[in-house]
Amino acid sequence: MADALPAHPRTIIDKIWDSHVITEQNGETLLYVDRHLLHDGSFHAFDGLKAEGRRVLRPAQALATPDHYVPTTGRRHGIPVADYRNLVEGLVANTAASGITHFGMDDPRQGIVHIVGPEQGFTQPGIVLVCGDSHTSTHGALGALAFGIGASEVKHVLATQSIWQRRPKTMRIAVEGRLPEGLGGKDVILAIIGQISAAGASGHAVEYCGPAIRALSMEGRLTVCNMSIEAGARAGLIAPDDTTFAYLAGRPYAPVGKAWDAALAHWRSLPTDAGATYDRSVTIDVSGLAPMVTWGTSPEDAAPIDGRVPDPSAIADAARRESKIRALEYMGLKPGTPLSEIEVDRVFIGSCTNGRIEDLRVAAAIARGRKARVPTLVVPGSGLVRQQAEAEGLDRIFADAGFEWREPGCSMCLGTNGDTIAAGMRAASTSNRNFEGRQGKGGRTHLMSPAMAAAAAVTGRFTDFRRLGPS
Amino acid sequence: MDKFETLTAVAVPLKVANCDTDRIIPARFLKTRRSEGFGRHLFCDVRYDASGAPRHDFPLNRPAYADAKILVADANFGCGSSREAAVYALHDAGFRAVIAPSFGDIFFNNCFKNGMLPIVLPAEEVAAIRAALTENPGTPLTIDLENQTVTRGNQVWSFAVDPQRKQCLLEGLDDINLTLQHRSAIDRFEAQYRAERAWVE
Ligand code: SF4
Numbered sequence: 001m002a003d004a005l006p007a008h009p010r011t012i013i014d015k016i017w018d019s020h021v022i023t024e025q026n027g028e029t030l031l032y033v034d035r036h037l038l039h040d041g042s043f044h045a046f047d048g049l050k051a052e053g054r055r056v057l058r059p060a061q062a063l064a065t066p067d068h069y070v071p072t073t074g075r076r077h078g079i080p081v082a083d084y085r086n087l088v089e090g091l092v093a094n095t096a097a098s099g100i101t102h103f104g105m106d107d108p109r110q111g112i113v114h115i116v117g118p119e120q121g122f123t124q125p126g127i128v129l130v131c132g133d134s135h136t137s138t139h140g141a142l143g144a145l146a147f148g149i150g151a152s153e154v155k156h157v158l159a160t161q162s163i164w165q166r167r168p169k170t171m172r173i174a175v176e177g178r179l180p181e182g183l184g185g186k187d188v189i190l191a192i193i194g195q196i197s198a199a200g201a202s203g204h205a206v207e208y209c210g211p212a213i214r215a216l217s218m219e220g221r222l223t224v225c226n227m228s229i230e231a232g233a234r235a236g237l238i239a240p241d242d243t244t245f246a247y248l249a250g251r252p253y254a255p256v257g258k259a260w261d262a263a264l265a266h267w268r269s270l271p272t273d274a275g276a277t278y279d280r281s282v283t284i285d286v287s288g289l290a291p292m293v294t295w296g297t298s299p300e301d302a303a304p305i306d307g308r309v310p311d312p313s314a315i316a317d318a319a320r321r322e323s324k325i326r327a328l329e330y331m332g333l334k335p336g337t338p339l340s341e342i343e344v345d346r347v348f349i350g351s352c353t354n355g356r357i358e359d360l361r362v363a364a365a366i367a368r369g370r371k372a373r374v375p376t377l378v379v380p381g382s383g384l385v386r387q388q389a390e391a392e393g394l395d396r397i398f399a400d401a402g403f404e405w406r407e408p409g410c411s412m413c414l415g416t417n418g419d420t421i422a423a424g425m426r427a428a429s430t431s432n433r434n435f436e437g438r439q440g441k442g443g444r445t446h447l448m449s450p451a452m453a454a455a456a457a458v459t460g461r462f463t464d465f466r467r468l469g470p471s
Numbered sequence: 472m473d474k475f476e477t478l479t480a481v482a483v484p485l486k487v488a489n490c491d492t493d494r495i496i497p498a499r500f501l502k503t504r505r506s507e508g509f510g511r512h513l514f515c516d517v518r519y520d521a522s523g524a525p526r527h528d529f530p531l532n533r534p535a536y537a538d539a540k541i542l543v544a545d546a547n548f549g550c551g552s553s554r555e556a557a558v559y560a561l562h563d564a565g566f567r568a569v570i571a572p573s574f575g576d577i578f579f580n581n582c583f584k585n586g587m588l589p590i591v592l593p594a595e596e597v598a599a600i601r602a603a604l605t606e607n608p609g610t611p612l613t614i615d616l617e618n619q620t621v622t623r624g625n626q627v628w629s630f631a632v633d634p635q636r637k638q639c640l641l642e643g644l645d646d647i648n649l650t651l652q653h654r655s656a657i658d659r660f661e662a663q664y665r666a667e668r669a670w671v672e
Contacts, residue, residue, distance in 0.1 A: 022660045023653050026635035030653060032660055034671050044505055044555060054647065060672065069502070083502045127671060134553040134577055148577055151555040152584030160650045162657055166633065198489050199547040202573055232550060234576050255670035263670040298489050319545065323488050414498045423521075435493040435551060437516050 009273035012239050013170050013205045016145040016270070020128045028164045033061070033157050034127035037113040038100065040066035040087045041416075042132050045154035046094040056098035058161045063122050064095045065103040067112040068416045072379050072406035075105060084417060098158075111382020111408040114138040114352035118222060119382055121251025125240035125267040130157055135352050135432065137228035140237030141221035142244055143270055145205065147235040168234045169279040171204035175212040177287030182466055184362070185216055185223030186354060186430070186449035190292035192224075193231045194302035195284055201233035204280065207272065208238050212286050218247040219358035226353045227432050230299040239271035293339055293462055294434050294447040296327035301434070303339060305452070305464045311335035330436055331444050332424070339462050342446070346427040347376040347457040348439070349403075349450055351413040354430035355381025357388050359450040364394040366454035367401035369471030373460035376403040377419070379411040403457065415440050428456035473586030474643035478567055479613040480540035483530050484601035490544060491551035492578060496560040498552075509556055510563030535609035543601050543612075544571040546594065549578025558585045568614050570621065572597050583636045586643065588616060590630045600628075616641060 010018070022030040038045075042064070049056070056062070069084040079085035088105065095102035103109040109116065114135050117123040125143035130136060132154040139146035149163065157163055173196075175188060193200070206228055213221065221238050228236025238244075245264060248254045255263045290304035301324070303310070312324035312335065328335065333342070349355075349363050360380060378398050380386040386408055389395055395405045412419040413431035415438075421427050423442025430453045431438075434445040446462070455465035487494075500512040518529050525532040531539070542561065548571040549557060558581045561569065567587055572594035582589040592600075603623060604610065613622040616637060621628045639646055650657075665672060 023656045026638070027633055028635045030650065030656075032657075032664065041501060041554075047505060052645075052647070087502060124671070132553060134551065148553040150553055150558075150577055150581035150584065152581065156647050156650065159647050160657065161661075162650060164635070164646060164650070198550060199573060202547065203576065229551075232547060232575065259670040263668075266668065319486065319488055416498050416501060433491075433493070433551060435491045437497055438493055441497065441499075441516055 006273050009275040011170050011272045011276045011278060012143065012207060012237065012270050013145065013168070014276070016126055016128065017167060019126070022162055028166060030162050031128060031165050033130055033161055033163055035122060035129045036062040036157050037117055037129070037131035037136070038062055038064035038091070038095070038154070039113045039133065040069045040091045042151070042154055043087055043090050043094070044151035045132065045158060046090070048152070048155045049158055054159045056100065056158045059099035061161060062100045062158070063117070063120070064091055064100050065110050065113060065116050066091050066105060068410045068414065070105055070409040070417055072409050072411045072417065072419060075407045081418060108383035108387055111385065112352045112355060112410055114226065115355055115381030115385065118142060118218070119251070119384055121248050121254035124248065124254070124263070125244060126270050130163060134229045135226050137233065137236045138222055138226040138352055140225040140228065140235055141218065142248070143237055143240035143267065145235055145237060148229065168205040169203055171201055171206045171233070171280040171282070172278040173206055173208050174210040174281070174283045175208060175286055176210050176283060177212055177285040179212050179215065179286050180289060182451060183289055183291060184449055184451070185220035187289055187292045188212065188286055189224045189227040190294065190299065190302040190447065191286060191289055192284055193227065193299045194292070196231055196282055198230060198298045198300040199232040201228065201231040204233055206233045206236040207278070208236060213238055214241065217358060218243055219356045222356065223353055227299065230432060240267050291449060291452050291464055293452060295331065295333060295339065296324060297330055297434055297436050298327070299432065299434060299447060301327060302447070305339055305462060307339055309333045309335055309337045309339065340464065341461065343426070343461045344428045344446070344456050345374055345425040346421050347372070347374060347453050348379070348412040348427055348429040348431065349377065349453050350379030350381065350411055351431035352381060352410070353432040354450050355379060355385065357385050359430065360385065360389045360394050361392070363450040363454040364397045366451060366458065366465055366468065367403055368397050370401055370458040372402040372457045374457060376457040377406060377412055378403050379406040380408045382408050401458070412439055414438065428453045428462065472584070472643045472645060475567060475586055475588050475616055475640040477613065477615045477617070478540060479611050480567070481536060481538050481609055482541035482543050482604055482612040483536040483539040484543045484604045485530055486545050486601055488545045489547045489550055492549055492554050492557035492575070493551055495549065495557040496554065501554055501556055503556070505559065508563045509560040510565070513560040513564040533608060538565070540565050540567045541612050541614065542566055542569045543597060543604060544569055545597070546572045548574050550575035553577040555581045555584070558582055558587055562587055570597060570600065583640060584646070586640065588614065588640060590614070590621065592621070592628055592630055596628055
């Protein structure tokens with residue numbers, strides 16, 4: 001017998017939203033925040049709190065770890081650059097003074113906030129989670145409503161455990177078909193952004209669904225949700241299912257015993273009701289997808305590896321045409337060039353997009369028995385990812401291939417810790433932004449999956465990893 | 472926070488779609504403390520050449536726009552990173568309003584927290600304003616928040632703004648104080664929420 005339809009069918013986004021409304025005023029909602037992540041870039045908020053003489057209201061609902069400014073090598077010697085050291089030590093002092101749990105640089109649980117939250121089970125289905133970082137959308141992979149906020153909002157959340165928000169519009173992105181063997185979350189999200197554009201989900205909270213999403217591992221889902229912000233989305237999430245529950249079980253912050261059973265019953269009630277409607281719906285079929293790489297300076301500039309650098313002169317809209325011409329100038333690329341002929345100077349494997357254990361396994365499988373042609377950095381997303389990789393011997397595979405094995409942090413994704421690429425250099429990166437100067441002033445970034453980045457490392461050019469000869 | 476009521480000031484056109492916050496302020500300046508000021512880093516990598524000299528083709532460097540307080544930008548302005556320093560940089564360089572067809576969400580929110588008014592107008596209207604400013608560089612626009620209008624000569628455009636945000640800007644209100652007026656509602660919510668979901672804490 002079919003279940004009766006609820007009287008007012010709701011999306012998972014509506015359900016989480018509705019259950020967190022404290023009050024409404026003038027079209028704005030005061031939303032309760034379950035969990036809050038902090039990092040070494042959160043100092044403006046703490047500075048402001050101090051200046052205003054306010055205290056942290058619910059320290060137990062926050063978790064902090066430094067990621068943007070930590071060195072990824074020689075860590076036991078401390079942080080040589082005073083500015084970075086001050087920020088990392090500032091987080092230690094601020095969290096100690098307010099009673100917030102902090103995983104410091106010498107703690108194996110330290111890492112990129114968006115890796116650490118899910119890994120610790122701090123991120124859970126049905127919660128509202130915020131962080132002063134745009135890639136907070138990552139946490140939606142576990143079925144949380146998670147979004148990035150600015151420093152003033154971080155201050156507000158610290159002081160009140162709540163945040164003023166306008167109700168987002170809802171958008172459904174159905175990913176149909178079966179992803180070809182070896183492709184992953186990165187290919188899916190680059191294909192989506194390529195289709196809907198960098199502003200394609202503006203003002204919307206997105207639910208990703210469909211068979212290709214269901215088939216993804218939790219790591220793959222985290223990668224997809226991570227880049228929601230690159231489509232302009234306020235948040236991106238995936239309804240929790242058995243993959244989610246299996247991932248969460250046994251993690252330090254996950255409930256146990258009776259609490260687990262109660263949580264599970266709630267989590268199972270979260271998926272979108274049959275008959276619920278969204279403000280927008282988009283479908284993409286990934287059956288025939290090839291590994292994706294970007295050629296320009298926006299994540300929307302994505303194309304399959306068997307494609308060519310497009311010719312912007314064919315774009316009808318003048319503003320768009322100009323911006324893509326400028327992008328190619330910046331990237332030093334000519335229209336019509338086969339993507340597989342583009343040579344790289346650097347490879348970066350890591351970041352909150354692709355710095356998880358599964359990503360490192362994929363990269364290691366390609367590195368095994370081969371040699372890097374260009375300097376290649378592998379930066380695990382957390383100390384626990386690093387430990388796991390070492391337990392599996394991945395570090396030795398990387399070392400044998402001439403890939404540098406580093407300590408966890410944001411590293412070359414943004415370069416705020418000094419890991420940058422030089423002007424004019426071309427990098428194959430598993431991170432999430434190919435903006436001008438993102439990895440260092442004048443640097444050129446091409447986004448791709450860990451498999452594609454590792455293949456670029458061992459061939460010195462963009463290469464479909466499926467076409468690599470025997471190692 | 473600075474109040475925003477009305478503003479009559481030079482407006483500078485910046486026709487760059489998807490102008491991300493990395494471009495507004497590059498990451499290497501993010502370690503700066505608020506008290507040091509961010510104005511000199513605004514658009515740093517596109518505003519100056521490799522030797523540090525101003526690029527004459529960058530609008531903000533043209534003498535006619537030297538005193539600009541309004542930026543008339545393009546679609547998806549301020550997309551990307553959540554860095555509030557993008558707003559600090561504009562603010563510290565003297566800007567108090569940005570007009571664009573659309574904004575990155577987090578940037579948009581951050582503006583209101585710093586006395587900066589982001590105004591959304593239809594793309595054709597923004598393009599028309601940019602074109603007019605380019606033809607007559609240095610001419611002012613007037614923004615009236617109370618009446619929600621942008622005026623140039625005898626042309627008037629109306630914009631929408633959330634009532635609560637409008638109020639905070641008009642009065643220069645700190646929203647934490649506003650929220651704390653709801654403290655008992657927060658406590659009530661929390662008590663019930665925790666009773667229902669003991670596992671979250
Ligand atoms: S890895 Fe990159 S995108 Fe992710 S939090 Fe760090 S700097 Fe931001």
